[in-house]
Amino acid sequence: MGVSRAAVNNPFATHLLALQLSDSVMSKQREVLNNANAVLKVWPETASIIVVAFGPGVEITFADSPLRQQVDSLIAQNVEFDVCMNTIETLKRETGHVPVLNPKAQQVPYGVPRLMELAGKGYVIVRP
Known part of the structure; x- marks a missing residue:
């Protein structure tokens, strides 16, 4: 899945968090x-903070999310928002259309493997 944008933007990060x-x-x-x-x-x-959204959580990455302003503010502070494209494909099959995503969100193939990858890189996984 590659190196995260958050890690690239802060290569000296010592506090690694995946939400x-x-x-x-x-x-x-x-x-x-x-x-x-x-x-x-x-x-x-x-x-270095990465929010991994999958399942119903992908709604936070929609362009019309009521939390869009807060998401964009965090992205401006180098927080990465990853959206699970497997979930988006499922929504497409179920609804017949693809939701418009926040263009600043990072598309990842799958949410759970992304979390596993981040855990392997030393990120603490937190599910609030």
Whole structure:
């Protein structure tokens, strides 16, 4: 799956966090954003944060997400948002159309293998 954009943007990161988002409930999505913001406040120079969205959690990466402004703000601070394209393909089969994605989200083939890859690179996996 390659090197993450977050790691490229901060090659000296020592605080590695992957946030799992597999829930469409707004309170869970907000909690993921709040967790990312908290880590950035504590370790602004040394954090590498990647949000991995799959299953119902991919909604946070939709272009029309009600949390789009907060997502874009975190992306501007080098937080990476990965969207599971397997989930997007499933949505396409079920609904007949592909949702418009935030163009700043990183497309990954699968969410769970992405989390496993990140764990192997030393990222702490948190599911709020």
